[in-house]
Amino acid sequence: MIDRPKYLHKLDMWKDHDVVKVITGVRRCGKSTLMTLWKQRLIERYGVAPETIVHINLELLENEPFLEYRRLYEEILRRCGEGGGARYVLIDEIQNVPDFQKTLDSLQARGGIDLYVTGSNAMLLSGTLATLISGRYVEIAMTPLSFAEYWSAQSDTRTTMQRAWSEYLHDGALPATVGFSGNETMLHDYLDGILNTVLFKDVAARLGVSNIAALETVTRYLFDNVGNLVNPKSIADAMTSMGTKISPPTVSNYVEGLAAAFIFYPVQRYDVKGKRALRQERKYYAVDLGMRRMLCSNKVRDTGRLLENVVFFELMRREGDVYVGQSTGGEIDFITNGADGPCYYQVSESVHDPDTLERELSSLRAVRDNYPKMLITLDDERPVSHEGIQQVYALDWLLDDGEEQ
16 A cells, blocks of 8 residues: 555544545545555554444445445444444445435434545535535545655665656556556556546446447547647537537536546636636646546657646645636746745746747746746756746656655
8 A cells, every 4th residue: 555644644634523524536546545544543643442443445345235325324323333432434435325415414413423435526525415514524635646656656666766757657646557567458457447437437327428439539638638728619619520529518518527527627717917717718637647648549748748737736736726827928837826825837848948948937927926936847957046936847846745744
């Protein structure tokens, strides 16, 4: 099991608080492993007696009888009735239980239970659940491995950092792929299985999609256009021109389903001067580059856009909300707005060419404030300041993530 200290630290923060801890993320990003690590942590760090922890993984066949909210509730109460002391209840893949929110609401109402659940669909935090436990849950959004976590998992090998980076872009960041490195057949079969499960089970089945080929085409289009501004009409027009006739509302429905399954993360544009979000086109970033490669000609290409994809997820992990900026000087790749104010980021594969450097800097210079501005590149050089704009080497920046233990 690969350690995930940042997520464990978040669980430390919320331990014994009267809120449901909801861990969300794409399939196989490590949610169930995190639950196992948390169970170990409760026992080893906090001295919790094992018999006071109820852990139910709803993807295991032996737990199939509990895929009904009342049966699940009764089983948890039965296990809680054995022994004494505080109770910690951990439930994996809660969305597999219809009306699961009734179980959570009732457990929460009883008191004396510290409740943790995982789910692979963003819709579990909408609708009825949000109404029933409004103000009584906290979401811990989990993603596949950061480059720092991936590199740490490789630390006992002779792999160089540059080789690890190349494999990170090729294999993707789902934790299990670390063990498949170098075995193309196993990697292909694993990623193909995950991709098909998400498309058929988490998207098509939930949306009632009958035209699987069209859904796959939309998915491929978004994978192929990570970092590009798109909207449902532009996607529908592009698909129609390629021979797949589809309407913008259908595209919008598919895209929402893909985002709900955490395959893509939409990013809004932000008007820097007007200080407001723009409701036009969005950019979409792929949760896993290995799955992208599977559906897009099986080659690693457009490494500049792949770097941009990686930087987006790293900023999301560190800062939370991330926007695409629009200023008078042009587009700014990313803006974050944390407790200390905004930060601005440009991402470029290389700025050795003077014209490229000037183009990347001009958008940042157009922002007339004193908040931090950074240019992230794959040029392996020491940090340099361009009149206050910091240029950094991407791999150094990705590894210096300030991880808390």
